[in-house]
Amino acid sequence: MSAHDPTHPTDPGDPAAGRPDGSAPVDFAVDLTAHEAHRRAQVLEAIGPHWDPVEALHGEEAAYDLLYSGLDEEQQRVYDDLVAAGVLPPRGGGRAAA
Template sequence: MNDRNTSDHQIFELDLADHEARRRTEVLAALGDAWDPIAVMEGEADAYRLLYSGLDAEQQATYDMLVAAGVLPASGQG
């Protein structure tokens, strides 16, 4: 932490690198050894496919419009 005065302004600096490293360590410790990030990503992809499956024609047209506009990722890119 650095606190210094310059003219009428006070500059305050705080280095969060140590805090961020500790936070990441604690997150990984909380997730435990059984956490499988690949399985989580595959599960999210499966959920995305399920969410947008079985759309009727109007819903599909809306979905396609949202993908074209960049609001939603294209199928397989979520």
């Protein structure tokens, strides 16, 4: 048996099948719960105590309204197609803001 031509066990159901050293696979698990809690704490610390998620959402909605305002005829057609395809959510009754 060489490294380039390993001898395989005859039983394909054997967990060591195809491993040159005949070892069985080992279960490996990592619990990232503590890391995730630490990451979330760091995010909240970086955001700061004055962050208001509702206000941030309203600002985001206002930005989208501005983004889709004043569209010319072709842009409005593309916007309407994207809304109809479900790519963009409908805004202002299905039309971009004027």
